[in-house]
Amino acid sequence: MFTRLQKLYQPQLISKNLSLYRSFCTASSHSTVVTNLIKIQSDVQKAVDFSTKSPLAKVLPVTKRIDPELVREAYAHGERHFGENYFQSLRDRAADFPSDIKWHFIGHLQSNKANGLLKIPNLHVVETVDNTKLAKKLNKACESNERTLNIFLQVNSSGEVSKSGLPPSEVLNAAEIVIHECTSLNLKGLMSIGKIGDKKGFELMYKLKTDLCEKYDIDPDKFELSIGTSADFEDAIIHGGATEVRVGTQIFGERKN
Numbered sequence: 001m002f003t004r005l006q007k008l009y010q011p012q013l014i015s016k017n018l019s020l021y022r023s024f025c026t027a028s029s030h031s032t033v034v035t036n037l038i039k040i041q042s043d044v045q046k047a048v049d050f051s052t053k054s055p056l057a058k059v060l061p062v063t064k065r066i067d068p069e070l071v072r073e074a075y076a077h078g079e080r081h082f083g084e085n086y087f088q089s090l091r092d093r094a095a096d097f098p099s100d101i102k103w104h105f106i107g108h109l110q111s112n113k114a115n116g117l118l119k120i121p122n123l124h125v126v127e128t129v130d131n132t133k134l135a136k137k138l139n140k141a142c143e144s145n146e147r148t149l150n151i152f153l154q155v156n157s158s159g160e161v162s163k164s165g166l167p168p169s170e171v172l173n174a175a176e177i178v179i180h181e182c183t184s185l186n187l188k189g190l191m192s193i194g195k196i197g198d199k200k201g202f203e204l205m206y207k208l209k210t211d212l213c214e215k216y217d218i219d220p221d222k223f224e225l226s227i228g229t230s231a232d233f234e235d236a237i238i239h240g241g242a243t244e245v246r247v248g249t250q251i252f253g254e255r256k257n
């Protein structure tokens with residue numbers, strides 16, 4: 001009797017049944033992350049269909065302070081672009097995660113981190129270039145690392161003193177300097193972290209993009225506008241013509257600490 005019971009409660013048996021049970025569960029329902037991704041993508045599509053300014057908008061999942069397991073679920077679902085805010089976490093994640101991920105740096109960049117950032121081979125874009133000194137620094141770092149880099153210029157679109165970003169009136173001048181003096185940088189778009197739901201700010205970003213594309217003869221369909229987050233991505237698409245919305249909490253849930 002005792003041996004029979006022992007047999008029944010063999011740890012391997014229990015774990016085998018548990019993993020069978022788990023695979024049964026995942027076969028019949030999506031994880032929360034995947035469910036959220038599908039929902040966001042459908043909401044984004046609805047806003048795009050409604051918008052006269054945005055022919056296409058992508059969702060950039062933002063992974064700051066998110067459990068790596070949840071990031072892996074998004075990767076397994078097919079996501080290949082992710083946004084990170086901190087140099088250290090980006091460096092560690094780029095090393096730990098598959099190399100076909102295209103990482104977007106979306107945090108405040110201290111210029112002494114420029115060189116380290118450029119050593120990350122699958123760094124796809126730095127979205128937060130908010131002054132020309134930083135652009136020049138990144139350009140130099142590109143040269144010493146023998147590579148090029150996509151950048152977005154960050155604009156302070158809501159005029160908040162606490163936020164970084166170029167004042168709107170300086171965007172065209174900064175673009176001029178990047179285009180003519182920073183030959184290893186590709187200016188690919190504009191981004192802003194505005195006040196939540198600031199429609200005027202979104203409209204301003206759209207105007208800046210239009211002016212910039214006109215002045216430098218850039219195809220607006222190939223120039224990105226990274227605006228809007230979990231709280232206001234629909235407004236960003238409809239009022240600003242966002243081509244990229246950066247979404248954290250609505251995909252991964254509330255962040256730790």
Ligand SMILES: *Cc1c(COP(=O)(O)O)cnc(C)c1O
Binds near residue numbers: 248
């Ligand atoms: C955290 C963060 C986001 C995502 O914000 P959510 O409200 O979680 O969607 C987007 N952009 C930047 C720059 C961020 O730091």
